[in-house]
Amino acid sequence: MSESNDGMDVGYVAKLARVDLTEEEKTLFQGQLDQVLRYVEQLNELDVSDVEPMAHAIPVFNVFRKDEVGTSLNHDDVIANAPSASDGHVRVPKIIDQ
Secondary structure, eight states, X not given: OOOOXXXXXXXXXXXXXXXXXXXXXXXXXXXXXXXXXXXXXXXXXXXXXXXXXXXXXXXXXXXXXXXXXOOOXXXXXXXXXXXXXXXXXXXXXXXXXX
């Protein structure tokens, strides 16, 4: 199996992720990974010394809305439309096993 210049081996990564790949898939994905890594190497050649570090490409402002009281659903309508209800409460299936 092929291994990229940086030692990134698709077969090894697939084994760590417990993903079974055919030899064809390993070859295909190894080629794609090698292309991505070559592109990253190309980006590393750029001079970014005058570029200020940032977390987002565009300015981000506080996007949270104020916590204000507004209209809500009618309790009786919610209970009437719930797939399962008991004593005025919506019953939901248990999803956490302890």
